[in-house]
Amino acid sequence: MKLTDAVIKKVILKALKSEDYHAEILSLINTNFMEYAIDFFGRVAQAKLRNDTIGTDWHKKEFFTNPSLSSKEMIINSGLNRKTVDNSFGSSSRKVVLEVIPEYYDTLRSSIHDLAINNQDIDITLTIKFRGVSVDLNITESLIVINTLAVKRAELRGGAWSTTGKSVEKYLMLTLCYLFEVPPQHYDLRGLTSENREVDFFIISENGERHFCEVKLMGKGNPESADAVIARDSAIFIADSLSDANKVQLSRRRVYWVELRSPEGYRKFYDVLLNLSIPAEPFDSSLDEALERIFGIIFE
Secondary structure (H helix, E strand, O other), rough: OOOHHHHHHHHHHHOOOOOOHHHHHHHHHHHHHHHHHHHHHHHHHHHHOOOOOOOOOOHHHOOOOOOOOOOOHHHHOOOOOOOHHHHHHHOHHHHHHHHHHHHHHHHHHHHHHHHHHHHHOOOOOOEEEEOEEEEEEEEHHHHHHHHHHHHHHHHHHHHHHHHHHHHHHHHHHHHHHHHHHOHHHEEOEEEOOOOOOEEOEEEEEOOOOEEEEEOOOOOOOOOOOOOOOHHOOOOEEEEEOOOOOHHHHHHOOOOOOEEEEOOHHHHHHHHOOOOOOOOOOOOOOOOOHHHHHHHHHHHH
């Protein structure tokens, strides 16, 4: 899932204003999921109409053994994700997918069928109307479709938050550097530590010393964030929210931290720059006006 420049700008604006930016990402997830669901329902309806022979396992034929499907599509249709297939079968290659996914589907279908038999007080019929023609799915078929949609939404959700980090964090750092007028020779977009670990951003002191900067737009108390800083031996950590435990841990490690969610939290970055002997100027203007000007430069 790709974030547009407009979404990235909104996330940065809200982050620097100490506001919750999650609604922007959730809206993107919802839009992508609804588009997928509508398309998927259409494909399900067409598939059943093409396979109206009694006793035909049309769902398996169309969604699990169809050679035109990509490996990713077959995995999602089965209610799995690529990582699970890798862990369970040692690979998610095309060959492995074609071998194991149809078998997994048989097990899934059998389990759903047994569940339906044991709960006969409840019946589900999913009706899809496609181009004026109605298609009914029985309880087993309906639950398989619902399971696929649930897995797809989970995939979209995970992908969206991962993409947010990759897409927003460097623009956020650039924005902060422009905001406090850090000369371009005193920051670097990407590089490696002495242990060849990838770092999001470098801040460079007047004496040429490079300080590793980690950015995590994560929730409060996320232990992975502080661990990542320690693993990369970062000097600066910028986060949306930090728990008290995170702050204590980072301070003990002598890592400068900036919590954007605290009131005007971004201003602490200026203090960090001064402490690390990095040329900078204080910011006292309108944030909205400054960001409009900065976005015009970094998103040109």
